[in-house]
Amino acid sequence: MLYSCNSCGASMVFDPDRNMLVCPQCGSTRDSMPEGTESMRMECPNCGAAFEGAERRLVYQCPYCASWVSVDANLAADNAPVKITPFAFGKKTAREKIRDAFDRIPFLPDSFLRDPEGKDIDAVYAPFWLYTMEGEGSYDYTGEIQRSHHVGRTVVTNHEVYDIHRGVRYSFQGIPVDAMDELEDKIIDAALPYERTLAKKMDPIYLAGTESFLPDREKDEEQYLARARKWALEAVDDRESTLTSRFVGLKKRNSERTLENDPEKTEGVLLPVYRYEYKGLGTHRIYMNGTSGRMSGNAPCDRKKVLFHYLVEAACTVISAAAIVGMLGVLL
Ligand SMILES: [Zn+2]
Ligand SMILES: [Zn+2]
Known part of the structure; x- marks a missing residue:
């Protein structure tokens, strides 16, 4: 479907600061998707050019007529994300945040962050699967608690030896696993950690003007599940090690853990990341989480x-x- 402006026919883009579609030509706005018929064909509804390289895209900008088009066939696919965490601020704010963070760095080239059009900042939605997992753990340890006191001038230390049994239950909601192999690692890192409560029902209105992708594979793919399980069990182990730290010379005699995925609760979500690319002195990229504003990357010198x-x-x-x-x- 075309994101076309009712007033002038130009292609609209989504502005997170105003939470609506905005026409860059005439300034018209709208807060719902433009009327039009969905097209399952991989071609531009405006000029008829074939989509190239749009196999995994959820939105596409036609290189011939510059129209933004939702890729309806992909949005209707079985593995299409059902949720989206929209950008919390626009590119203008993103630029100011980068400037605040990097402007005091000496030796920054004068042309850094000086593109007035903002074409050097990309908005990317990275696809993730979120898994819900539950399990139980049972741990047996031997450990000591040592207590010292004075008897006259002598220090007496009591060694109390304990058999420790711990039973724990744990549940995880929304364990994120990135679902697109070709996406830069830095984009994936910048998307995390994410805030679950900010996710909204998927609406293609948010996609106009972004790079947005479909997951490579289905949610029940074993390699995704294995990564979610590994993450969860590491978290369980971390927690276990802090809870048992008051004992001295702790020895684990036995441990058993279970972890079950609830496939009904798996959700696909798009998480927002800005990427600023500076090409003056080699290529330098700065990545920013689209909700928290947390950033990483190197400035040119x-x-x-x-x-x-x-x-x-x-x-x-x-x-x-x-x-x-x-x-x-x-x-x-
Ligand atoms: Zn317009
Ligand atoms: Zn076109």
């Missing part, structure tokens, strides 16, 4: 500025050395 900095510093050093020599002269 302008070598000419570095050289200038060292020249100034060297000049300062010479001046102070001259000053010391002058002082010595007075003292002698």
Whole structure:
């Protein structure tokens, strides 16, 4: 379906700051999907050009007429995400956040973050499967608690040896497993951790102007389940080690754990990440979580500025050395 503007016919994009579709040509807005018929064909409904490389995309920008089009065949697929965590702020805010974080770094090139059009910031929705798992654990340990007290001038230490049995139940909701192999690791890292309560029912209105993808494989794929299980059991082990830390010389004699996936509760979700790409001095990328604003990445370094900095510093050093020599002269 086309995201076309009712007033001028141009292609609209979603603006998270205003929570609606906005026309970049005439400024018209709307808060629901434009009327139109869904098209299951992999071609642009505006100009008829074939979609190229859109096999896994949920939204597509036609390279010929620049229209944004929802890829309805993929949105209707069995493994299409049912939820989405929309971007909490727009590209303009994302740019300000990057500037705040990096502007005080010396040697930043002047052209860093200076593209007024904002075409250097991409909005990406990464597909994840969220798993619900429950289980029980049973642990047997031997451990000591040591207590010391004084008897006259002697310190007496009691060693109390315990047989410890722990039974625990645990449940996890929404364990995230990234579901697209080709996506950059940095995008996946930036999408996590995510806030479960921010997820909304999937609506293609949020996708206009973004890169959004379908999961590579179905939710019950064993490799996804294995990763969710590994994550959950590591969390159980971490918790177990903090709970048993008051004992000295703890020895685990036996442990059993179970972990069951509830396939009915698995959900596909799209999580939002901004990517700023600077191409002035090699390619540098900064990644930002689209809800928390947490970011990672490296800023470029302008070598000419570095050289200038060292020249100034060297000049300062010479001046102070001259000053010391002058002082010595007075003292002698
Ligand atoms: Zn318009
Ligand atoms: Zn087109």
